[in-house]
Each structure stands twice: as C-alpha cells, then as structure tokens.
Amino acid sequence: MNRTTRIMQMHLRDKWSWFLIPSMIVGISFSINLLISLFMTEPLYTGGIASVFVYIFVIGILVVPQTFPLAIGLGTTRGDYYRGTALTGLAFGAMTAIVLLALGWLERLTDAWGTDFHFFALPYVAEGNALAVVAQYFLIYMFLFFWGMFIASTFRRFGVKSLLYSLLIAIVVGTVAGFLALRFAWWEAIFEWFATHSLLVVSLWTLPLTLVLAIAAYGMLRKSVV
Amino acid sequence: MRTIVEVREVSKRYKDNMAVDRVSFTLEEGKIYGMLGRNGAGKTTIMQLLTAQAIPSDGEIRLFGEAPYENARVLGQVCFIKESQKYPDNFKVADALAVAAMFFPNWDASYAEALRQQYNLPERRQIKKLSRGMLSAVGIIIGLASRAPLTIFDEPYLGLDAVARRMFYDQLMADYIEHPRTVVLSTHLIDEVSRLLEHVLVIDRGRILINEEAESLRQQAFAVAGPMNKVETFAQGMKVIQRDPLGALLTATVLGSLGPEQRHRAEELGLEFAPVSLQELIVQLTKNQSEGKAAERV
Amino acid sequence: MSFLIDDDRPIFAQIAARIENDILEGILPEESQVPSTNQFAAYYKINPATAAKGVNLLVDQGILYKKRGIGMFVASGARAVLMETRKQQFYEQYVVTMVQEAKKLGITFPQLTEMIEKGATE
Structure with missing residues (x-):
C-alpha cells in the first residue's frame, strides 16, 4: 500500500473528527436558524456557514497531537505523515467546497428554503460562477487548516513556551497595527479594498500565506520527536 | 549471523543532561536481547534513537545497513512498542489494530485477533477508556502480530498482573520459535525474562555497563557463605562486589566463575555456595556503579 | 534429574x-x-x-x-560412553569423598565395606 494513502486511511478511521462533527455543527446551526426564520417576517441572513471554517482551524490544530505520535510510533517517516495529513486536508477542503456550492444551489432552487432564509448562498460570499465559489471556499479552508497545523507543529517542535511567545508577539503586533491603522485612518482603505474586491480575490491573497504556513509546518514536523 | 543494528559512539544530550553517553553496540539477526537497567538509565532514549523517534546529538546509527532517520524502507521493518504510546482519542481497539495492520507488511491478522481474545480486549471499546493493563495488551498484540524483523518492547507490561505477563512471555517465545526475528526486551523485571534472553545489554547512567551473552553472564558470579574469617580467607584476591554480614557470618558475592579447585578449597573451609541470579548480579553491579565504587567491568 | x-x-x-x-x-x-x-x-x-x-x-x-x-x-554407543563418564564422576564425587570422610571419622576399611553392604540391602 502506498505510504501516503495509508496515513490518509488512518485519518479517515476517525470519522467523528473529520466528518460527523463538522456535519453536525453545520446541520444544527442550519436547523436552528431555519426554525427561527419560520417565525420571522423579514428575510434572515446568517453567517452560520463560518462555523465550518472555524472548525477546520481547530482540526488543523488537533490533528497533529492526536495522530503524529501514533504514526511515528508505528514506524512512519515524518515526511509521509505530513504528506498524508496535508492530502487529507486537501481532500476534505475540496469536498467541503463542493458540498457548500451544491447546498447554495439548493438554497436558490428552493427560493431560500421557502422562508426567505439565507444560509449557504450569501451575497458577496456565493456570488460569481461555480468555479470561483468552489475555489474561494477551498482556499479559505486550506488557509485555516494549515494555519492550525502550523500552530500544532510549532508546539510539537518547540514546546508550549514557543506558543505563548508567538501569542504574545501576535497580540503586540496586532495591537500596534490596529493603533497605527486607527491613527493614520487606514481602516477606511482596508474596508474599501474588501468591498471592491470579490471574495475570490481576497481568498487568492491567502494562497501565499497558506504556502508559507504549510512549508513551515513541514519543516518543523520533520525535526519533531515523539 | 547478520548484524542488523549498529550503534557507534552515539550520544543524546538534553540541555545539561547526558541521557546517552557515547554508546556503541550491535544487534544480530534472530536473537532475543535484554536491555536492562534501572529507571532513568537511558534505555528508552536508546530505543528512541534506534527507531529515529529521537535524533542523536552525536554518533552514528545503522539499521539494516542504513541510517534510520526519515528512511521508510528501514522503519517499516521495525516495530517499537513503548509504554507511553498515545492513540487518537476517538480510536477504538479495532481502529488501532486495523491501522497497525496497514503499517506492518508481515502483519498476521488472525494471530492478532486470537491474541485480542486471549487478553479479553473489547474490540469496540475506546482506547482512552481502557485500563492500564488493557492498554499494555494493545501494545503487546501490535508488537507480536507485526512480526517485524526488529521488534522492540519497552516495559510492555505496565498494569498487567503476573498471570498476564507470563502469558506474554509464553506467547513471545512460542511466536519467536515459529517466526525467528530480532527482539529487544527492555525491562527491570529481570528474573521474569532472564531465561528468554540470549544476550544482555545493561545500561547504567547513559552508558553500556555490560554487553554479554546471558548464559556466560550467569556463570560470572557466585555467592559464598560461612564464618566471616573463613570467607575472607577464601575470597582473598577475588573481586568481591557485595558483602552481607550477619553476626559472625558473611555472605560474599564474588565475580568470576567457580572452578573445581576453588570449590574444593571452599569445601575444606566448610563454606557454602549459592548461585547469583542475573537480577542479583545486575543490581549489585549497577548499585556499585552508582555509588561510584571501583566496580570493574565484567 | x-x-x-x-x-x-x-x-x-x-x-x-x-x-x-x-x-x-x-x-x-x-x-x-x-x-x-x-x-x-x-x-x-x-x-x-x-x-x-x-x-x-x-x-x-x-x-x-x-x-x-x-x-x-x-x-x-552413546549409552556406554555416558555410563563410563558417569562411573568416573561417581568415583570422584562420592567414593573419594566418602573415603576421606571415613578416614576422618576413624572408620576402618572392613567397617566401611560393611556399611556399604548394609546400605545396598536396605
């Protein structure tokens, strides 16, 4: 058996983490909002779909501590583990993107579920052609997945202190940047940039970041011990 | 016999602590090795270095003639069962065995299933809900059913009672006879395994203290008991590693084999002999080392 | 054994x-x-x-x-060889020691043979 695909099969054994929990999160969020929309006269727009993306960030963080020790313990190379895990992320990213697109179509087809409830086909998010929608979902998914994996790999490689330091740096940088943005009135420009660019363009800008995070995660995992 | 593991001058430094200090040894194909020593002596670190789970600070390791780090061809022939192995939270016993089956080319699924039943492991139980002993049983099953050319067990029996441990030793022996392979057993329950071992490596404070065939090691010490002055007369010029006085009596543990001449002399002096078990010998030797006495290498 | x-x-x-x-x-x-x-x-x-x-x-x-x-x-012929070796061992281990001990205790040779005969019939 191929060494990378067996890592993927190892991940797929955990159906809860990869499949059932995210489906449930979206399902519950959708159902509750649908129920609410039944009692509302005006249209309901919710961002419940974002939970999928928050969840994949969490999966990216959890997958390494959950499975790296077992894979290495069973004699896998770190490289094979990384490739198998990244491919699992890619596969689920593509699948999620396609499912979300399909549900968006269904939403349009059913005239917003008949109750003027907008969950999957949101303005700005689900505009543009099918390929663009799938690409943007996929790119955001991968960005969050590798961001999570990057954090977990940092922890694996350098321990808990490194995480605290990174967090501290992130807070300091964020605060300073926020202050500067306020001081020099960059916010307006930032908002305008988002407003004038489609989500596809915005998500394309995550691609270089995703690549950096993915490569850094690989570099750290290669030197990690169990 | 083919040498399958070569360790040359390997060290592992953790900050200011030398966990493994310039260790060299080889392992040959088809033998059962005992890696013995006290807790914290560096046994686990050595095994982690062998399997590329830890990276040496210095020195060279060859497994099946190749460097093991990130080497899938080599690592696929090794099964390292360690006491601290972690499994994903959602994994059931069946998941762990199914995953292990994918990773070991020689995996025997029906043997694994038979072992699972012998250890009364519920297939559908989550691993994180298993007792300590049952968790150890999962490791034992993977280690045995993997039939890996190099199988390493690091204290694999935590939480198992004497009956289950005996079961493990018997299964290991039976399967080893059917499918000879190199086995490394790391343990501090030396008496329990001493008969299974062909070769013994004793690790003490990051170094190799003894690297000997088990059978010759067994003949390298004896205890002699009797009136103190007579024992002292007899033991003159011998390497006494332990003296246990009781009133006017003395039991001395002596390094060296007991020849007919010495036996004869001791009989004349009215002294009695007792064998020294492998465990006893190793305890004495490692104790002497730790106390910083001039215990010589055997 | x-x-x-x-x-x-x-x-x-x-x-x-x-x-x-x-x-x-x-x-x-x-x-x-x-x-x-x-x-x-x-x-x-x-x-x-x-x-x-x-x-x-x-x-x-x-x-x-x-x-x-x-x-x-x-x-x-293995049995004969072993028998011979064991007889030699028997002589060294038991007979020599026995005679030494007998000397120490002042047992005479006729007394010793008598004891052996007694032991053999019991």
Missing part, C-alpha cells in the same frame, strides 16, 4: 544433563531422535539458542549426531 530448570547451574548444562539422563535411563534409546531445540525451548520456556548450546555440547562429545534436515539423534 528434575523436570524443571533451576537457576543453580547454567541452563544449557541442565539441558545437556537432562538428555544424558534420558539416554542412561533408556527413555532415549540409541539411534532415536532427540527433541528439537525449539521443542526444548518451548517446553522449558527458555531461549532456543540456550537449548541449542546444551544440545551442541553433546554433539561435540559424540553423544548426539545430526542428520541433515531431520534433526538430532542419539549415537550408537
């Missing part, structure tokens, strides 16, 4: 002694097959290499011989 292995002597020596005894007692007749090292290992729960060492000790002495691909067999 006990059916169990003890820790008093090297295990391989005990395996060799066990086979010798079986030959002397006729349990293993000449030209019969000896259990394999693996059978010894499985029975006594010892390392097969250790069992092999015991068996090889007897091969070196010509007590056992190897048939290629079949196993180990008791050599013809």
Whole structure:
C-alpha cells in the first residue's frame, strides 16, 4: 500500500473528527436558524456557514497531537505523515467546497428554503460562477487548516513556551497595527479594498500565506520527536 | 549471523543532561536481547534513537545497513512498542489494530485477533477508556502480530498482573520459535525474562555497563557463605562486589566463575555456595556503579 | 534429574544433563531422535539458542549426531560412553569423598565395606 494513502486511511478511521462533527455543527446551526426564520417576517441572513471554517482551524490544530505520535510510533517517516495529513486536508477542503456550492444551489432552487432564509448562498460570499465559489471556499479552508497545523507543529517542535511567545508577539503586533491603522485612518482603505474586491480575490491573497504556513509546518514536523 | 543494528559512539544530550553517553553496540539477526537497567538509565532514549523517534546529538546509527532517520524502507521493518504510546482519542481497539495492520507488511491478522481474545480486549471499546493493563495488551498484540524483523518492547507490561505477563512471555517465545526475528526486551523485571534472553545489554547512567551473552553472564558470579574469617580467607584476591554480614557470618558475592579447585578449597573451609541470579548480579553491579565504587567491568 | 530448570547451574548444562539422563535411563534409546531445540525451548520456556548450546555440547562429545534436515539423534554407543563418564564422576564425587570422610571419622576399611553392604540391602 502506498505510504501516503495509508496515513490518509488512518485519518479517515476517525470519522467523528473529520466528518460527523463538522456535519453536525453545520446541520444544527442550519436547523436552528431555519426554525427561527419560520417565525420571522423579514428575510434572515446568517453567517452560520463560518462555523465550518472555524472548525477546520481547530482540526488543523488537533490533528497533529492526536495522530503524529501514533504514526511515528508505528514506524512512519515524518515526511509521509505530513504528506498524508496535508492530502487529507486537501481532500476534505475540496469536498467541503463542493458540498457548500451544491447546498447554495439548493438554497436558490428552493427560493431560500421557502422562508426567505439565507444560509449557504450569501451575497458577496456565493456570488460569481461555480468555479470561483468552489475555489474561494477551498482556499479559505486550506488557509485555516494549515494555519492550525502550523500552530500544532510549532508546539510539537518547540514546546508550549514557543506558543505563548508567538501569542504574545501576535497580540503586540496586532495591537500596534490596529493603533497605527486607527491613527493614520487606514481602516477606511482596508474596508474599501474588501468591498471592491470579490471574495475570490481576497481568498487568492491567502494562497501565499497558506504556502508559507504549510512549508513551515513541514519543516518543523520533520525535526519533531515523539 | 547478520548484524542488523549498529550503534557507534552515539550520544543524546538534553540541555545539561547526558541521557546517552557515547554508546556503541550491535544487534544480530534472530536473537532475543535484554536491555536492562534501572529507571532513568537511558534505555528508552536508546530505543528512541534506534527507531529515529529521537535524533542523536552525536554518533552514528545503522539499521539494516542504513541510517534510520526519515528512511521508510528501514522503519517499516521495525516495530517499537513503548509504554507511553498515545492513540487518537476517538480510536477504538479495532481502529488501532486495523491501522497497525496497514503499517506492518508481515502483519498476521488472525494471530492478532486470537491474541485480542486471549487478553479479553473489547474490540469496540475506546482506547482512552481502557485500563492500564488493557492498554499494555494493545501494545503487546501490535508488537507480536507485526512480526517485524526488529521488534522492540519497552516495559510492555505496565498494569498487567503476573498471570498476564507470563502469558506474554509464553506467547513471545512460542511466536519467536515459529517466526525467528530480532527482539529487544527492555525491562527491570529481570528474573521474569532472564531465561528468554540470549544476550544482555545493561545500561547504567547513559552508558553500556555490560554487553554479554546471558548464559556466560550467569556463570560470572557466585555467592559464598560461612564464618566471616573463613570467607575472607577464601575470597582473598577475588573481586568481591557485595558483602552481607550477619553476626559472625558473611555472605560474599564474588565475580568470576567457580572452578573445581576453588570449590574444593571452599569445601575444606566448610563454606557454602549459592548461585547469583542475573537480577542479583545486575543490581549489585549497577548499585556499585552508582555509588561510584571501583566496580570493574565484567 | 528434575523436570524443571533451576537457576543453580547454567541452563544449557541442565539441558545437556537432562538428555544424558534420558539416554542412561533408556527413555532415549540409541539411534532415536532427540527433541528439537525449539521443542526444548518451548517446553522449558527458555531461549532456543540456550537449548541449542546444551544440545551442541553433546554433539561435540559424540553423544548426539545430526542428520541433515531431520534433526538430532542419539549415537550408537552413546549409552556406554555416558555410563563410563558417569562411573568416573561417581568415583570422584562420592567414593573419594566418602573415603576421606571415613578416614576422618576413624572408620576402618572392613567397617566401611560393611556399611556399604548394609546400605545396598536396605
């Protein structure tokens, strides 16, 4: 058996983490909002779909501590583990993107579920052609997945202190940047940039970041011990 | 016999602590090795270095003639069962065995299933809900059913009672006879395994203290008991590693084999002999080392 | 010879002694097959290499011989050789010590033979 695909099969054994929990999160969020929309006269727009993306960030963080020790313990190379895990992320990213697109179509087809409830086909998010929608979902998914994996790999490689330091740096940088943005009135420009660019363009800008995070995660995992 | 593991001058430094200090040894194909020593002596670190789970600070390791780090061809022939192995939270016993089956080319699924039943492991139980002993049983099953050319067990029996441990030793022996392979057993329950071992490596404070065939090691010490002055007369010029006085009596543990001449002399002096078990010998030797006495290498 | 292995002597020596005894007692007749090292290992729960060492000790002495691909067999004449060795051992271990002890206790030679005769009839 191929060494990378067996890592993927190892991940797929955990159906809860990869499949059932995210489906449930979206399902519950959708159902509750649908129920609410039944009692509302005006249209309901919710961002419940974002939970999928928050969840994949969490999966990216959890997958390494959950499975790296077992894979290495069973004699896998770190490289094979990384490739198998990244491919699992890619596969689920593509699948999620396609499912979300399909549900968006269904939403349009059913005239917003008949109750003027907008969950999957949101303005700005689900505009543009099918390929663009799938690409943007996929790119955001991968960005969050590798961001999570990057954090977990940092922890694996350098321990808990490194995480605290990174967090501290992130807070300091964020605060300073926020202050500067306020001081020099960059916010307006930032908002305008988002407003004038489609989500596809915005998500394309995550691609270089995703690549950096993915490569850094690989570099750290290669030197990690169990 | 083919040498399958070569360790040359390997060290592992953790900050200011030398966990493994310039260790060299080889392992040959088809033998059962005992890696013995006290807790914290560096046994686990050595095994982690062998399997590329830890990276040496210095020195060279060859497994099946190749460097093991990130080497899938080599690592696929090794099964390292360690006491601290972690499994994903959602994994059931069946998941762990199914995953292990994918990773070991020689995996025997029906043997694994038979072992699972012998250890009364519920297939559908989550691993994180298993007792300590049952968790150890999962490791034992993977280690045995993997039939890996190099199988390493690091204290694999935590939480198992004497009956289950005996079961493990018997299964290991039976399967080893059917499918000879190199086995490394790391343990501090030396008496329990001493008969299974062909070769013994004793690790003490990051170094190799003894690297000997088990059978010759067994003949390298004896205890002699009797009136103190007579024992002292007899033991003159011998390497006494332990003296246990009781009133006017003395039991001395002596390094060296007991020849007919010495036996004869001791009989004349009215002294009695007792064998020294492998465990006893190793305890004495490692104790002497730790106390910083001039215990010589055997 | 006990059916169990003890820790008093090297295990391989005990395996060799066990086979010798079986030959002397006729349990293993000449030209019969000896259990394999693996059978010894499985029975006594010892390392097969250790069992092999015991068996090889007897091969070196010509007590056992190897048939290629079949196993180990008791050599013809093995029993007589063992008998002779054991008699020599008996003399050294028991007779010499006994005579020494008898001298110490002032037992005369006729007294000693009388004691042996008594012991033999009991």
